[in-house]
Amino acid sequence: xxxxxxxxxxxxxxxxxxxxxxxxxxxxxxxxxxxxxxxxxxxxxxxxxxxxxxxxxxxxxxxxxxxxxxxxxxxxxxxxxxxxxxxxxxxxxxxxxxxxxxxxxxxxxxxxxxxxxxxxxxxxxxxxxxxxxxxxxxxxxxxxxxxxxxxxxxxxxxxxxxxxxxxxxxxxxxxxxxxxxxxxxxxxxxxxxxxxxxxxxxxxxxxxxxxxxxxxxxxxxxxxxxxxxxxxxxxxxxxxxxxxxxxxxxxxxxxxxxxxxxxxxxxxxxxxxxxxx
Ligand SMILES: *[C@@H]1O[C@H](CO)[C@@H](O)[C@H](O)[C@H]1NC(C)=O
Ligand SMILES: *[C@@H]1O[C@H](CO)[C@@H](O)[C@H](O)[C@H]1NC(C)=O
Ligand SMILES: [Mg+2]
Numbered sequence: 001x002x003x004x005x006x007x008x009x010x011x012x013x014x015x016x017x018x019x020x021x022x023x024x025x026x027x028x029x030x031x032x033x034x035x036x037x038x039x040x041x042x043x044x045x046x047x048x049x050x051x052x053x054x055x056x057x058x059x060x061x062x063x064x065x066x067x068x069x070x071x072x073x074x075x076x077x078x079x080x081x082x083x084x085x086x087x088x089x090x091x092x093x094x095x096x097x098x099x100x101x102x103x104x105x106x107x108x109x110x111x112x113x114x115x116x117x118x119x120x121x122x123x124x125x126x127x128x129x130x131x132x133x134x135x136x137x138x139x140x141x142x143x144x145x146x147x148x149x150x151x152x153x154x155x156x157x158x159x160x161x162x163x164x165x166x167x168x169x170x171x172x173x174x175x176x177x178x179x180x181x182x183x184x185x186x187x188x189x190x191x192x193x194x195x196x197x198x199x200x201x202x203x204x205x206x207x208x209x210x211x212x213x214x215x216x217x218x219x220x221x222x223x224x225x226x227x228x229x230x231x232x233x234x235x236x237x238x239x240x241x242x243x244x245x246x247x248x249x250x251x252x253x254x255x256x257x258x259x260x261x262x263x264x265x266x267x268x269x270x271x272x273x274x275x276x277x
Pocket of ligand 3: 028224
């Protein structure tokens with residue numbers, strides 16, 4: 001039988017897992033599999049999250065979700081058995097709002113209608129930058145063209161993108177993701193977007209600052225080798241890949257990114273972390 005937890009280098013142990021002070025969890029593909037109108041919890045993951053939180057290990061969540069406010073997103077997760085507080089969830093929109101405030105920027109938004117409440121209280125008068133997110137059905141020609149007009153009309157066109165995925169899968173098929181539309185605006189205005197979200201170091205850094213921990217004390221657990229594991233490792237965190245969600249066996253032979261450990265699922269990861277903790 002294959003061992004439930006295997007570390008990358010043959011023979012080396014995953015002892016380090018027992019001494020981590022904090023765990024940062026990716027959500028889609030680790031906690032649940034997405035489906036139209038909600039999703040389904042991955043077996044054992046809700047209990048695993050509960051055990052982890054009860055153990056006193058610091059837990060944060062890191063997602064690239066940009067179609068919903070965090071509140072709405074967490075309501076869906078509650079139905080699946082996860083009890084997570086909004087202040088523990090890091091998603092691109094709040095990280096971007098932090099950047100906008102720091103730099104005195106006023107955005108023109110091209111985002112999903114359901115994400116708009118995250119921007120309550122943000123000054124959007126006479127915009128001096130454009131923000132694009134996964135707007136899905138709100139990516140109409142008219143909305144795209146309006147964002148284009150604002151962007152090209154700026155003295156120094158400034159474009160932010162909430163993620164840069166090419167496409168994703170929902171139950172009714174593949175969907176174009178925000179990166180495609182980001183490229184269109186980049187092309188039209190000859191600019192390069194600043195991407196906010198995984199795998200950017202700035203994004204992971206906001207989570208580390210919130211926990212007030214050093215990167216080596218923290219492990220990121222995700223199903224996406226490049227964005228979760230690779231991104232976290234570049235910040236000095238450990239990166240663990242679960243064999244759920246978008247994981248593919250070929251990830252374990254990737255030429256440039258190697259997880260510090262590969263684990264069957266979140267429940268197995270939590271077992272390894274909590275042994276003798
Ligand atoms: C966004 O899409 C929804 C659903 O198709 C639509 O009702 C709404 O008017 C759109 N909003 C904008 C700003 O395009
Ligand atoms: C972002 O989220 C979508 C689901 O909304 C997922 O399919 C996609 O792979 C994610 N991209 C990254 C970079 O994590
Ligand atoms: Mg994921």
